[in-house]
Amino acid sequence: MKILILNGNPDASDTGLDDYIAELGTQLAESGNDAELVTLREKKIRPCTGCFGCWIKTPGTCSIPDDAIELAGRYLAADVVILASPLVNGYLSSLLKNAIDRNIPIIHPYLEAVDGEVHHLKRYDRYPEIGILLQREPSTDEEDIEIVTDLFKRMIINMRTTLKFLEFTDKPAPEVAHAVNIH
């Protein structure tokens, strides 16, 4: 499988998540996958400006010329995308959220009903499944986990795909690699 791991750790001096992801990448490669790792803080990805250029001017391509353009291609080419982030005040890092916001060119502006609610139409036939990998913060409690899990479930519906797993970095990397490998 082609696996893309997006590392949303904003803090280069806190190596916990980076080290974990490196180990996960090795595990995934050893079990026969093509695993690619992108460290978002090393990329230039500006926040979405809400211009809708990606839907009404150049359908399918964002109007801001930076690294998000190429990242959308890598996202679409993957079978599984792992979104990795430390929890920051109970949600993902702004670094990763900005990258997710910039990914809306891959869907179509038209509306359609999905499970009784309004959502957007697909632009492509298939989208990668999503895995979520989170690092707890000292204050993380059960309520935070419920809230953040629900926010991801909602996001997955809007990205017109399915959630493969949601795990925390307290689980050993080989077990998370296993969760990626099972179909």
Added chain:
Amino acid sequence: MQLTFINGSPRGAKGNTARLMDNFVRGFLETPGASCAVEYVAKHRTDLAGLKKIFYASENVIIGFPLYVDAMPGSVKEFLDVLIPPPQGAAVPALGFMSQCGFPETGHLRFVERYLEKYTKRLGASYLGSIMKGGGEGLHMQPKFLVDKFENGLHSLGKKFGETGRLDKDDLDRFAYPEQLTPEQIGGLLPYVNTRLWDEWMKENGALERSFDRPYRQ
């Protein structure tokens, strides 16, 4: 009563959040002694520390933003993250939120709302409540009587907030209608939005024939 409204729409004063905010603030200012300052996250992006100072110098703050992929825009998360921890010895303002989204049902906003309430607790602030409303993008294509109803609703929420210092839960629920739509309502609405909103915008940009382009190879 003093209020700082911090508008987190990347579109700033030209956005739909601003339209909600303007009507709310207009109502708020009708109470004698009420004062309101408006700030934009987008203008402070390179100076979030400055916006943090303004936040902690306020008595009451409402943070407004459009829903982006089911939560706050990444640029608003950047701002929320600089507010924690509060500066040493600072009084924490009472905090509320206002959010609207493109999809017509307010139900889409209820998940981030839970986050916002928890965030307020993390900050150690008292929670004023969240003004939530679906259908923010389609506003300009709605008939006048619906736009009036929408704007009057915000005006009275703002007025009551000025008078009482509170956002009443029943008022918020009433304003939020519709929480969900029936399949019939959705079926009636979608063709209209797709052709009257999106097709028109694409036509204006000469992009309608390229509507379904797939610039990335799979």
